[in-house]
Amino acid sequence: MTQQNKTIEIHIPSNMGYEKIAMESGAAVAKLMLFSDDRINDLKTAIAEACMNAIEHGNKTSPTEKVFVTLTVDDSKLQIDVKDKGKPFAPVTDKPDIKEKIEGKEETRGWGMFLIKNLVDEVEFSSQPEGNTTRMIIYLHK
Amino acid sequence: METKEMVTTEMKNGIVVLNMHGDVTPFSEKAVMDAYEKHSAGETQKILINFSNAKYINSGGIAIIISLVSEARKKNQKVGVCCLTPHFVKIFDMIGLSDYVEMYETDVEALQLL
Numbered sequence: 727m728t729q730q731n732k733t734i735e736i737h738i739p740s741n742m743g744y745e746k747i748a749m750e751s752g753a754a755v756a757k758l759m760l761f762s763d764d765r766i767n768d769l770k771t772a773i774a775e776a777c778m779n780a781i782e783h784g785n786k787t788s789p790t791e792k793v794f795v796t797l798t799v800d801d802s803k804l805q806i807d808v809k810d811k812g813k814p815f816a817p818v819t820d821k822p823d824i825k826e827k828i829e830g831k832e833e834t835r836g837w838g839m840f841l842i843k844n845l846v847d848e849v850e851f852s853s854q855p856e857g858n859t860t861r862m863i864i865y866l867h868k
Numbered sequence: 869m870e871t872k873e874m875v876t877t878e879m880k881n882g883i884v885v886l887n888m889h890g891d892v893t894p895f896s897e898k899a900v901m902d903a904y905e906k907h908s909a910g911e912t913q914k915i916l917i918n919f920s921n922a923k924y925i926n927s928g929g930i931a932i933i934i935s936l937v938s939e940a941r942k943k944n945q946k947v948g949v950c951c952l953t954p955h956f957v958k959i960f961d962m963i964g965l966s967d968y969v970e971m972y973e974t975d976v977e978a979l980q981l982l
Binding site for chain 2: 771774778824825827829834
């Protein structure tokens with residue numbers, strides 16, 4: 727497959743479960759780009775988590791709002807932008823403390839951004855007045 | 869989303885086995901915790917979470933496993949997990965959950981060694 731800035735856009739409803747549509751689409755594109763199975767699995771989890779953040783924390787599961795996922799294929803990398811239309815929110819970026827969670831001192835959720843950071847090569851989260859964007863990049867030869 | 873059976877329970881070798889099915893997500897929480905509470909009363913000392921039939925696990929599903937481990941520790945129960953894919957073994961290591969559960973590649977191994 728010859729890449730050269732091919733772009734795929736997916737719009738999913740703001741309901742939990744639909745993140746799997748974006749996840750599988752990202753995996754299909756990564757497979758065409760000849761990413762390894764390990765990297766594809768990493769990417770699937772990262773896309774699912776970014777979409778879940780957008781659905782839950784960005785769009786607040788609003789039935790009138792969509793999550794916009796853009797996959798941009800380049801020769802050396804795959805970029806995934808996940809955008810919501812919600813108010814700015816601050817995802818947890820530090821490593822959650824598993825001990826505190828096991829001991830019941832913290833809620834057990836809050837792993838999304840930590841997983842994303844550890845599964846893709848680059849991640850950037852930004853908030854604009856019109857919504858929030860998580861940009862993730864994985865490189866073919868890393 | 870369609871709701872299907874999310875967890876089935878069986879007793880093997882004195883171990884309560886929770887078999888996860890399909891998606892392990894926040895939607896599974898009630899089914900998983902109810903199954904755990906119902907079958908882990910009394911003298912139960914060992915819980916095995918079997919992921920061989922799990923198709924998709926997200927961070928909300930991992931949070932449920934953390935809750936279950938948290939409850940089990942209060943009861944001095946030992947928790948094992950088996951049949952995770954290599955990707956999710958990596959995720960469990962990454963978040964530190966593998967420090968709190970016994971990890972096994974297969975259910976046979978888990979039932980022998982837990």
